[in-house]
Amino acid sequence: MPEGPFLLFLKNKLQRYKGKTVSEVSGDAAIDHTLFNKVNLIDIQTFGTHFLFLFKEFFVAIEVNSVGNVLVNKRKKINAGFSFHFEENEINFYNSEPTVYQGKPTDYFNFKTDISKPEFDAEFVLNELQTRHAEESIGDALLNQNILAGVGPIIRTETLYHAKIHPDSLIKAIPEKKLIFLLKVTVDYAEEILTLLKTDSVEKNALIFEKKICPKDKSAIIIEETGNSKTYVCPKCQKLFK
Ligand SMILES: [Zn+2]
Incomplete structure (x- = not known):
């Protein structure tokens, strides 16, 4: 189980992707991949041990069980469970399940x-x-x-x-x-x-x-x-x- 501040620290490093266009997502997660066809990533936040990726009408919450399971422009030998792809970059999540929510984070998280x-x-x-x-x-x-x-x-x-x-x-x-x-x-x-x-x-x-x-x-x-x-x-x- 990770500590919230560790995620926050990593989130601050991910800020450069804020405002960028997601070209596609990949992975085995049972979510609608067509939602992510060239969408603008409005913001990245955290809630406790979740990463929150905000888009215009929805957001993706990814619970992380270890910060070592989030890699930027690097890959492990196993397939990532979920990945965001940008023009020249990617963020890969391992052993982490994404969930898509309609609306904004405060509608779901206190x-x-x-x-x-x-x-x-x-x-x-x-x-x-x-x-x-x-x-x-x-x-x-x-x-x-x-x-x-x-x-x-x-x-x-x-x-x-x-x-x-x-x-x-x-x-x-x-x-x-x-x-x-x-x-x-x-x-x-x-x-x-x-x-x-x-x-x-x-x-x-x-x-x-x-x-x-x-x-x-x-x-x-x-x-x-x-x-x-x-x-x-x-x-x-x-x-x-x-
Ligand atoms: Zn003592």
Whole structure:
């Protein structure tokens, strides 16, 4: 599972294709290829772990499970699942399914939940957490893209460590002040990642993600498997609210 800011970073590099004409698309995806006959690509956006390619009356959403599955003017040995072709360039997507939507992204995606968007609404998310997800663990909720779009394993590990909350804590047991702080840290860290990506130093600067020892108290970091991704925990620093 990728982190939203990684997609945003890649999106910024794709901006040069904005305003260009798509000559055709290719791939096995079950979408109507005739829609893309010489259409103008109006904008490229992201939502959480989706790339959004905007055309006049519709847009294409492509959920990406790893940024390594998006290649510009390069190909893997296997066939791309979906490709945009421009006059002299191409963007190839591997293991990613495109979906065509009529209308605009905000008709389908709630921008208030995207940690990297100016529309992010911490109060809205806090309310969602405390009402509809109160009985869940914060570790699960953070990776739920319907609650917080763009949080991946690194952001989850680092922000819970920073907020001193154990991932198994029940949301209803976590003091509101702590949840508010956690959301603030999440947005700040997502922004920091964008800067760190410029020097490819996200992992290097992580405090406990894929690390063995807590930098604060030298405790051994514990790896927990939650869902299908790992989270790293300092048992001393992070409090379990139950
Ligand atoms: Zn610690």
